[in-house]
Amino acid sequence: GAVVSQHPSRVICKSGTSVKIECRSLDFQATTMFWYRQFPKKSLMLMATSNEGSKATYEQGVEKDKFLINHASLTLSTLTVTSAHPEDSSFYICSTAKSGTKNTEAFFGQGTRLTVV
């Protein structure tokens, strides 16, 4: 069964509204989760590292005020796309790995297809 659950799988929203995406680790505690973005027919690009109980670390070029990340518990991280615009339309996907481990596979959520109209 799924180790990481991401919700919703698809969302269509109007331009200017905000959308929240949830990523839950089902089988283990995850002090760190990662958020990626994927444009059609492109690869995954890391957006930010979500740290439980502290601020997220954003990759260069990713606006932290645009993509709000909250990691309030050891099993849940949320990504909120604020004031969404059509160019934010993309596939967003989260991942995590067992905390304190190395050389272990990452587990990915099912992804969220965001369409901003």
Next chain:
Amino acid sequence: SQQGEEDPQALSIQEGENATMNCSYKTSINNLQWYRQNSGRGLVHLILIRSNEREKHSGRLRVTLDTSKKSSSLLITASRAADTASYFCATDAAGGGNKLTFGTGTQLKVEL
């Protein structure tokens, strides 16, 4: 960009043939992982190879790793139409803490 390169970008073969995809990366790594993605869906983990390993097998999959050349290859033997998907390599950089950098991907099409 630290993103890895994969080649070919697209590969079309007949069912039963072997498919080979190559991945090059830029930094020292803890491990390299291969993932599969069906169109518009999440990622499926295929295989992980550690930096001190040179070859690994899993079913019809064979992965090699050459850290001196910073490259890896994924071989799918006896391909099936169901293998049609995009394949990505992803590196876990030394000291990166499970943060993955993905390659550009190879779109594989296996025709009947």
